[in-house]
Amino acid sequence: MLSILGFSTIILFMFLVMTNRMSAFVAIIVSPIIFAIIGGFGAELGPMMLEGIKLVAPTAVLLLFAVLYFGIMMNAGLFDPVSRTILKIAKGDPVKIVIGTAILALLVALDGDGTTSYMIICSSMLPIYRKLGINPLVLATISVMSLGTISGMTPWGGAATRGISVLGLDATEYFTPLIPAILCGSAWIILTAYVMGRMERKRIGIIQLEKINQEMKANSEFAATVENAQAKTSKFVWFNFLLTLALMVALVLGLAPLPILFIVGFVIALSVNHPNLAEQKKVIKENASHAVPVVMLVLGAGIFTGILSETKMVDSMASDLLTIVPDSFGPFFTVIVAIISLPLSFLMSNDAFFFGALPVLAQSASEYGISPIEIARAGVIGQPLHSMGPTSAPLWVLLELVRRDLGQFQRYALIPVTILSLMLIVFALITGAISIAW
Template identity: 85%
Template structure:
């Protein structure tokens, strides 16, 4: 019964969003409330929702100040030189631009933080997409694929960290055999980018730009960024670059919690770039229009996750999916875990999947003599799909940056991301990261 309620919640949410019947924020709250009430959990809904909000509150604070910080950086033109250089190399060819997007996204994803990755990628490349006329959903899709593959599977990324800790594994032993599969997955992403670039080239052609080596400061259209209407202070580019670099180093070294780092970074950036009090209020007001929708959606996702977790719908869905595996297929259990991780990662938060479902899967695998290490590797394969699911907080930042809604993005990205995820299972199997257990 709980599984039926859980899957019904997911189906209703996806239907409402992908058919544009409701906004994502409304649908992500209404869907679990309806089926939790049907299941008899109405009396406890308030505490369940609050529990979910408390879990995502630090993430919401992080995203609020990250959006505000990068809003200042973009309005200051920090990433315009990068955009100009990429435009010079690509010479208006969508294929080269999209391949460049994939390479940059894969490199940036190494830092392990989705919000930061998306903001850097969009800051550097979104102006080019606007100038050339490339569909921003291409950028969003490639970014999600790169983040799910690199950040999702490396041991310093959030997903693998959870898998390693909950199963008590050694991070080096986990990661080393997975490197070839990640490299193959990265190559597949670049191939996918080439195909998408060819489609965009066929649609819009090669745009021959005149004098693309001139400073973006003298070309208003080329200088367009996510914060189009804010003035740029090019004199402060070096200061902003060093501040952002210091922020990234502090983030990687874990010198302070991420929300605190971005609060401090925002205060410094605001004070230096906009010392005038009236100007500060204007900048905050301008960027708040981008930050508030993101925070709302993250809090909505917290309510969604809180209800599904506290009602045990998530646990029931995972257990029922496990029961449908025939005992005769026990040798292929690692591959089955990889396949199961795709829908579960898409539907569930990483906490719910790795702390709730993965230990159950690992325990079942032990009955077939399968090492928990392989279950951990199989479990993270679903991260590309998780990165485009409703419980992925950084996704809401990405959608706000490219100005697209969840339904439009998922309709565009679902097939290439599913194909990537299936290929990752193949790559992991071929390279020995996961294996078929002997009978």
């Protein structure tokens, strides 16, 4: 009976989200409440929900201040020197421009917000692509690969945040072993950019970039972006760079819990870049609009997890799921999760996959002695494919910017993005982020 209630909760949640009947935040709270009441747990719902919220509170704090921090960095033009350097070095060579796009996209993806990342990349590089005649789908593909790898797998990105919160994991413990695999994936993206650049160089040759900056400023489509870029403050670029570098080093060394690191980093960044009180309020208000919806989802995930865990629905579902997987496949369960995350991530929203499927997979994996933290790492490997799937909202912004439809983009990007995802599984195995339980 508990298993039926649990699977019904997940099915209802996925149906409500994927058919746009309810927002993810509403659906993730309503679905478990309905079936908990049907199962006779109505009187115990309050404490169950509170336990779930306590579980995800650190992740919610981390996400809030990470988004606020990187919002300040973006507004301050932290990555502008990178963009200018790319153009200076490229000198009209499509290979260098596409590689530069990959480097910029990987850095900008640290923001964690897909829409913001795509807008920054396109406003910086798309005019160059158009002037040179480079296929905009190259830019779109590299951007999606970068966002799926960096934003999708870092603990302040939306996907990993969902996985960490729903499984009640420590963000630092999740992230640190995954860093080598992410770096290898980033190198693979740069290699892919080199191959794509070579193809474009063969097609259009090398073109001089004289006067292109002046032409970009005259381009009415990006006039607002250029005006905003000129308004950015650049006097603290080196300070912001060193602060971000120190934050990343402290994160890797585990000098303090991740939420504390980002709270302190945000306070320092806000005080230095915006010392005026009125300006601080304005900056917080602007950047909070990106963070609040996802923080709400994390808290909703806590309620979802609390109900399913405290009612033992998850335990019952996992036991039933184990009967499907042959015992001989048990040691490979982490790899199986990584592989099935590819098509599931492409077809499903992150809410449906991480809040619905991942907890069941993690509970099943525990029967083979596999830690939930490895299942979380395996689950995020499908993020590059998710980023090019129809349920990825930022993708529609990107397609609008490059003036291409979904079919054109998916036909062009499916093979390189799928190869990247498979390579991420290999990198994760080699570096020990995920393992086979021999």
